[in-house]
Amino acid sequence: QGDLVTAGSHPSDHGRFAEAYRLAQQGEFQTALEQYGALLSCESQSVVTQARYNMATLTLGEGMRLWGLGDAELAIPLVELAKTGFRELLQDTPEHWDARYNLEVALRLLPDAVAEPELDEVNPERSPRATLTMEAQTELP
Numbered sequence: 001q002g003d004l005v006t007a008g009s010h011p012s013d014h015g016r017f018a019e020a021y022r023l024a025q026q027g028e029f030q031t032a033l034e035q036y037g038a039l040l041s042c043e044s045q046s047v048v049t050q051a052r053y054n055m056a057t058l059t060l061g062e063g064m065r066l067w068g069l070g071d072a073e074l075a076i077p078l079v080e081l082a083k084t085g086f087r088e089l090l091q092d093t094p095e096h097w098d099a100r101y102n103l104e105v106a107l108r109l110l111p112d113a114v115a116e117p118e119l120d121e122v123n124p125e126r127s128p129r130a131t132l133t134m135e136a137q138t139e140l141p
Helices: 004-008 013-025 029-041 045-068 072-092 097-109 128-133
Strands: none
Touching (some): 013 029, 013 045, 045 072, 072 097
């Protein structure tokens, strides 16, 4: 009914989830993450799924907050951690559209690194394969 304090005191996985949510709403980032993390071993798969989602979302939110403050050194690892969390959740629950959306937000903020092309791909005439297939130079008549 919206009373997170009362719900958080209930001795169940749902009560612990409500307490973690309350802590997150109050800005207690680290404590909320610890509470959500403790729920990852509970019996209710729906609680585990929602705890994983909330952990990644909370981490992304904190990363975005730090990014906005200009603290990229702390923000980048948090955004990367959030991307990993969303990807792991989507491997187990691909129909979780909120996780899919939040992963897209994280990717727009911090795209995945793209590997630089190999020198051989840029200059195929210098690749070992091209060297083997090139005609040998012959003397002019």
